[in-house]
Amino acid sequence: MFRRWIVATWRQVWGPAMSLLQPVIWIVLFGQVYTALGSLPVFADGGYIAYLVPGILMMTVLYSGAWAGTGYIDDMNSGVMDQLLSAPISRSAIITGQLLQQLVINVLQSAIVLGIGALAGARYPGGVVGILFALVAATLLATVFCCASTAVALITRNQVALIGLSQMIVLPATFLSTTMMPAALLPDWVQAVARWNPMTWAVELARTGLDGTLFNGSADAGLLLAQGGALLGLAALAFAWTLRAIRGYQRSL
Amino acid sequence: MSAAAIEAENITKTYRTGRHRSIEALRGLSFEVPAGSVFGLLGPNGAGKSTTTKILTTLSLPSSGTARVTGADVVRDAATVRTRIGYVSQGASTDPLLTVRENLELAARLRGMPRSEAARRATRLVDEFGLRENVDRAAGKLSGGTRRRLDVATALVHAPRVLFLDEPTTGLDPESRAAMWGEIRRLAGQESLTVVLTTHYLEEADRLADRIMIVDHGTKVVEGTPASSRRRSPETGCASSSSNRMPNARAVLPHPCWACARCSSRSRGRRPCSSHAPTTARPRSARSSRRSMRRGSP
Structure with missing residues (x-):
């Protein structure tokens, strides 16, 4: 199943390629518009671009993940899904195959975004281990959103509904988090929401890895552990939801 | 092994369409399909043909009743049934982005064949179904008739005992339909294979099937050989x-x-x-x- 999705992605490589154009635009756009913020003491030595890159990394993950379900809608409409469900393979294998493909693409995209960030002037004092830590955080967030998108696709079976719902979630999830602004600069109610936003958890984990605060003891280890654990738990729940959705889909046939 | 490839006893299927509303797609359907025969399942749209096929291919669960395919219960032993059947659904059953060879190999790999065996089997089916000149073309770029031949070849990749063809000629031009009939006749000659052909063309079933069953509103209207049925x-x-x-x-x-x-x-x-x-x-x-x-x- 994994190979099938990888080959399909290779044949439609413009999709992932176009999704890489978005982070370039965001880094240039937000980096330039908010460049003056870099002088604020809250951004420390790295300036705003170093603060922004982990946020853009997670935005890329979020937007790619939100589209993950569209492949299933194509399969349901074409009859390929019926073939898969009548084959002697487990329902979880059907889900896992596509999820793995999404995660592999996601890691490649994330690495490229970090490269683009470096070209834009961001530095990663956390080194290779910090970068790997950021990629793990991105993978956890990707799992959550890929699974959620797949579950919604299997439940609604409608491309328009999936895209509409994704767009409704993606922007608020981005702006009600610390993707672009530190919590201290956000209004109180946004801070309250951001604290429970998985996007914030992933961004903060990646940020502490990339800026090295994870390793020099200046980051709140307890909070990071809680955020990492919560992301892991959410990813497991989202995967379970997807399995439930595919079984529900089959029951409805 | 049972002499009947398929045994269905009093199967019903009810779909809930609302909180207090439901549709009875099948209302106590019972029939048997002898092993090695071609069985035509006929009826107008909404008669229950596809629902019957979906239950027998383990895609859907019956609301009540029992069905066995090659002796294996479609509910309790669905995994066994899936290893013994091939299924060509109403729409295209193959991935439009994969080539003919890739689709065949994928189907073989999904059924647990080793890579070398899958490649060997794919080559054989490519030749058998006249797909040689399209072997490296994406399935989505094939003509309707060729794509349908690929669908059937894919369903046969693991040499199933029962092949379900759900309206295999719908949407095909007369020439492609005739070619598909030729393929089905050729398959019907294989003693080990039972073919269940769902169609709404009586002429098609008349030409191809050993036995036919006509369903309407989820119930059996008539069953027998084409000759005895009229x-x-x-x-x-x-x-x-x-x-x-x-x-x-x-x-x-x-x-x-x-x-x-x-x-x-x-x-x-x-x-x-x-x-x-x-x-x-x-x-x-x-x-x-x-x-x-x-x-x-x-």
Whole structure:
């Protein structure tokens, strides 16, 4: 199943390629518009671009993940899904195959975004281990959103509904988090929401890895552990939801 | 092994369409399909043909009743059933982005074949189904008839005991349809393979099937060999309206004269011949019969 999705992605490589154009635009756009913020003491030595890159990394993950379900809608409409469900393979294998493909693409995209960030002037004092830590955080967030998108696709079976719902979630999830602004600069109610936003958890984990605060003891280890654990738990729940959705889909046939 | 490849006993299927609403797609359907035969499952749209196929291919669960495919229960032993069947769904069953060879190899790998065995089997089916010149083309770029041949080849990749073909010729041009009939006839010659052919063309079932069953509103209307299921009129070769079984069958078919392989081509599918005219073909309902009796008319 994994190979099938990888080959399909290779044949439609413009999709992932176009999704890489978005982070370039965001880094240039937000980096330039908010460049003056870099002088604020809250951004420390790295300036705003170093603060922004982990946020853009997670935005890329979020937007790619939100589209993950569209492949299933194509399969349901074409009859390929019926073939898969009548084959002697487990329902979880059907889900896992596509999820793995999404995660592999996601890691490649994330690495490229970090490269683009470096070209834009961001530095990663956390080194290779910090970068790997950021990629793990991105993978956890990707799992959550890929699974959620797949579950919604299997439940609604409608491309328009999936895209509409994704767009409704993606922007608020981005702006009600610390993707672009530190919590201290956000209004109180946004801070309250951001604290429970998985996007914030992933961004903060990646940020502490990339800026090295994870390793020099200046980051709140307890909070990071809680955020990492919560992301892991959410990813497991989202995967379970997807399995439930595919079984529900089959029951409805 | 059971002599019957498929045994269905009193299967029902109810779909909930709302909080207090439901549709009965199957209402106690029972039938048997002898091993090694071609079984035609006929009926108009919404009759329950596809629902029956979905239950037998383990895609869908029956609401009640039991069904066994090659002796394995479709509910309790679905995993075994899946290893023994091939299924060609109504739409295209193959990935449009993968090539002919990749689709065949994927189907083989999904059924647990090692990579080398999958490649060998794919090569054999490519030759068998005349797909050689398209072997490296994406399935989505094939013509309708060739794509359908690939669908059938993919369903046969693991040498199943039962092949389900759900409306395999719908949407094909006459030439492609004839080619598909040729493929089905060739498959029917293989003693080890049982073919369940879902169609709404009686002519198709008549030409290909050893036995047919016509369903409507989820119930069996008629079952038997094509010959035994109808009596032909000597003039036209059409099913006679005096037959005590075929009128019911014709009443459920969308184009009565498509039911007849021997009508003149002028009338086929366009103008029903006299014995297929809806007024004589459609059976009287019990209510209209009672009304006639009150009037004293026959």
